[in-house]
Amino acid sequence: xxxxxxxxxxxxxxxxxxxxxxxxxxxxxxxxxxxxxxxxxxxxxxxxxxxxxxxxxxxxxxxxxxxxxxxxxxxxxxxxxxxxxxxxxxxxxxxxxxxxxxxxxxxxxxxxxxxxxxxxxxxxxxxxxxxxxxxxxxxxxxxxxxxxxxxxxxxxxxxxxxxxxxxxxxxxxxxxxxxxxxxxxxxxxxxxxxxxxxxxxxxxxxxxxxxxxxxxx
Amino acid sequence: xxxxxxxxxxxxxxxxxxxxxxxxxxxxxxxxxxxxxxxxxxxxxxxxxxxxxxxxxxxxxxxxxxxxxxxxxxxxxxxxxxxxxxxxxxxxxxxxxxxxxxxxxxxxxxxxx
Numbered sequence: 001x002x003x004x005x006x007x008x009x010x011x012x013x014x015x016x017x018x019x020x021x022x023x024x025x026x027x028x029x030x031x032x033x034x035x036x037x038x039x040x041x042x043x044x045x046x047x048x049x050x051x052x053x054x055x056x057x058x059x060x061x062x063x064x065x066x067x068x069x070x071x072x073x074x075x076x077x078x079x080x081x082x083x084x085x086x087x088x089x090x091x092x093x094x095x096x097x098x099x100x101x102x103x104x105x106x107x108x109x110x111x112x113x114x115x116x117x118x119x120x121x122x123x124x125x126x127x128x129x130x131x132x133x134x135x136x137x138x139x140x141x142x143x144x145x146x147x148x149x150x151x152x153x154x155x156x157x158x159x160x161x162x163x164x165x166x167x168x169x170x171x172x173x174x175x176x177x178x179x180x181x182x183x184x185x186x187x188x189x190x191x192x193x194x195x196x197x198x199x200x201x202x203x204x205x206x207x208x209x210x211x212x213x214x215x216x217x
Numbered sequence: 218x219x220x221x222x223x224x225x226x227x228x229x230x231x232x233x234x235x236x237x238x239x240x241x242x243x244x245x246x247x248x249x250x251x252x253x254x255x256x257x258x259x260x261x262x263x264x265x266x267x268x269x270x271x272x273x274x275x276x277x278x279x280x281x282x283x284x285x286x287x288x289x290x291x292x293x294x295x296x297x298x299x300x301x302x303x304x305x306x307x308x309x310x311x312x313x314x315x316x317x318x319x320x321x322x323x324x325x326x327x328x329x330x
Contacts, residue, residue: 003234006241006261015251022257025238029264032231038271038289041296045267048296053260053303060253060307064314084247088240095236099229185286186293197297204301208308212315 019057026050231272238265250321252310256303263299267292 005028008021026049033042159166186194238261245258274288 003237006238015254018254018257022260025261026264029238029268032234032268033271033292036231036271036275038275038292041267041271041289041292044293044296048300049260049264053300056303056307057253057257060310064253064310081248084244087247088244091243092236092240095239096233099232099236102229185290190290193294197294201297201301204304208304211305211308211312 015061016058019054019061022057023050023054026054228272228276231268231276235265235268235272238262238268252313252321253307256306256310259306260299260303263295267295270295 005021005024008018008024026045030042030045030050033039033045158169162169242258242261242265245261246255249255249258270288270292272288274286274291
């Protein structure tokens with residue numbers, strides 16, 4: 001879905017149709033983030049892209065062109081089109097071949113990655129209790145077997161493998177996994193870039209106002 | 218379609234998708250006449266990088282010391298920068314439209330009126 005709407009974004013003759021396709025594309029990318037267990041990023045994607053950037057783009061289109069008539073000659077001529085097509089195909093083919101060649105298998109992960117994770121992060125603030133962390137540290141094999149699974153699968157797997165305290169382990173793992181770890185990281189390790197970006201946003205806002213406002217005599 | 222097997226649990230599928238979005242973005246940037254269309258191409262490319270970062274942060278780490286969130290944070294910053302860039306670029310588009318009455322980039326080729 002994401003890919004096909006991206007094709008519409010580049011292929012649509014009417015710029016407004018391209019903008020609508022871009023909306024679907026952003027939604028699809030948000031879905032991809034959910035698949036990758038990045039809930040927070042998915043939410044931000046929806047808010048910023050679909051809610052913000054897309055509305056801006058729509059406004060710009062509406063202000064700046066006659067949407068109904070302006071469907072002809074959307075391309076810059078055959079030379080640009082072929083150049084673009086060749087460049088895009090070359091880039092995609094290169095990336096595709098590279099990915100096929102590399103083929104990083106999941107199984108090559110460090111077997112004890114999950115338990116290392118518990119050991120190191122266990123020291124920093126996390127919502128897991130000491131008891132829960134100890135429970136997790138006692139079961140490295142189990143943790144490894146669930147570390148790449150989705151939450152539902154992980155719960156089923158844990159209960160299957162240790163009927164006795166699978167439920168408890170799952171709770172501990174969820175507490176531990178730090179769904180809220182992004183906040184800690186943003187306010188700790190990444191505090192400087194965070195502040196710099198806030199200044200940048202302010203500058204962009206002021207700059208945009210300065211650029212579009214009418215000159216005052 | 219053996220290369221798509223594995224569904225959402227294989228890193229390379231995400232990389233191929235993001236490569237495709239990247240290629241679409243490049244095509245839009247090179248071939249579109251409308252400045253807003255070019256901006257859409259840029260947004261596609263930034264989305265592709267975002268997918269890449271999150272995918273690698275989920276699958277690519279060897280030793281997890283909390284670093285599985287770094288990629289997500291980078292993606293957040295990318296989104297923020299994309300927003301800032303879009304604001305400025307669209308403001309420029311409107312300013313150009315006020316002076317030139319068009320935003321077709323092959324007709325707007327002088328620096329000053």
